[in-house]
Amino acid sequence: MNQIETYLLPMALSVGMKLLGAIALWVGGRFVIGLLQKAVRRALVLNPMDPTIKMWIGAIISIGLNIFLVIAILNVFGIETTSLAALVAAAGLAIGAAWSGLLANFAAGVFLILFKPFKVGDVVTVNGITGTVLEIGVFSTTLNSTEHVRTIIGNNAVSTAIIQNYSANPYRAVEMRAQLPATLEPDSAITLLRATLLAIPNVCAEPAPTLEVIEFSEAGPKLIVRPFCHHDHYWQVIYDSQKAIAKAFSQAGLPQPLITLVPKTA
Template identity: 35%
Template sequence: MDHEKLMADMIDLALLYGPKLVGAIFVWIIGAWVIKAINIGISRGLDKAKIDPTLKPFIKSLTGALLKVLLVITVLSMIGIEMTSFVAILGAAGLAIGMALSGTLQNFAGGVIILIFKPYRIGDFIEAQGYTGTVAEIQIFNTVLKTPDNKTIIIPNGGLSTGSLTNYSTEPQRRVDWTFGIGYGDDIDQAKALMLELCKADERILQDPEPFVEVSALADSSVNFAVRAWVKSEDYWDVFFAMNGNIYKSFNQQGINIPFPQMDVHLHKTSD
C-alpha cells in the first residue's frame, strides 16, 4: 500500500508540476536566446554610437546581468516558488550595498558619463578639481593625469562629471596673452611697433586674426601694453616663453626701459 501510495503521490506531483517545469524550461531556453540577441544588438549599437571601448564591456555585462536576474525570477515564479519575499530581500540588500558604496557608485556613474559624452579624451590638457595636466588614462572610477613636472594625479570621476572643467585641447587654436611694461619716458609708438614686428617675425604666430598690441594701463611705475596673439594649441607655451625672451632682448637693444619696482628712501636730519 505504501508503495502504491508513493507512486500515486509522485504521479500527482508530476501532473501538477510537470507542465509548469516544461513551461519553465521552455521559457528559460527562449529567454536565454532573447538575452543573447539583445546583447548582440546592444554591442552593435555601441559600435555604431562609437562608445569608448572601455565602457562597452561594462554596459554589456550590466545589461546581461539584469536580464538574467529577471529571467531567473520569471522561471522560478512559473515553477510555483513564491518570489515576493526574495525580491524584497534582494531590494533591501541592493539598497544597503548602494548606501555603503555610494561614493564608489558615484565615481562609477561619473566614469560612464565621461566615457559617453567625452568632455575630454586621452592626450587632452585639462584643468579640473584644482589640478592641471595631460589626461593619461580614463578609467571607469578614476581619471589619471600627468602634470608638466611628471607627477601622476588620480582624480575620482564623480567630481569630474559634476564639477567645472577647462579643456585646453578642445580647440585647434588658442590666444596667448602677455602684459609688457615700458617706462613713462619711452616712446609708446616705438614700443608698439617693435612688439608687432616680433609677433610677425614668429612663424608660429597666426596673422589671421592679427596680433593685437595696445596700451592697457597707466600703472604706478610703467605704461603697460596688452599683447594678444593666436597660435596653434600645441605651440602655446613655446610661443609664450619665446616672446618673453625676445621682448627682453629687443627692448634692451632699442633702449626701451623695462620698469621694475623701486622705493625711494628720504632721510631727514633732525636737531637734537
C-alpha cells in the first residue's frame, strides 16, 4: 500500500490534471475556433467572391484550426508531436499520390472558379461535348448536352481542353453558303437576300448580315450568307432563314439558290 501511495497516486493525480487540462483546452479551443469561424464567415459575406470559393476557404480554415487544437492537446499529455507531424506529412504524400487525379481536378476547379471561362447557364463546347452548364463543382463540371443528356466532365479535362463559350458575346454568326445558278446576277441576289434576312425575327440589324461572293465556278457564283443573332435564337434563325429565302426567291420569280450550312456544334 505504501508503494501504491508512493507511485500510483502521484501518477494518477498527474494524469488526472493533464486530462482536466486537455478537456479545458478542448472546450476553450472549440469556443475560440467557433468565434474565428464566425468572423471569417462575416468577412467572406462582405467579400464579392464566388460562393464556392467562400465555402472552400471556410472548410480549409476549420480543418486547419482543429488540427492545431488536436496537436496542442497531445502536447498537454506530453506526446511528442514532431514525429506525428512527420507521419501526417508522409500520409499526405501517400494520399496525394493515390489521389493525384482527384487533386488535379480540385486544382482545376479552383482555376475555373477564379478565372471564370464560363458560368452556370452558359452554352459551351468542352472536350467535344456541347451543352448548357448546370454546375461547376469541386471536382467536375456538369453539362446538359444538346441531346438533353446530363454529362459530367472532370475539371482537369475541362481546364486543359479548348473551351467555346457561345453565351459570352452578345451575338454570333449563322454561317451559310448560297450557290446561285449561273444565270442569276449576284448583285440582285445579294440585295434580295439582305432584305429577306433583315426581315427575319431576331436577326441583328447591327452588325448587318454579311453577303459577299466568295467563289465563281461553272455552276455559278457562290455567296457567303452570314446573319448575326443572339445564341438563344441561333436555331430559330437557321430554320427561318432557309424558309424565308426560298419564299422570297419564289415570289420574285427567280431560280432557287442552293443553301448549305457551315457545320456548327451548337
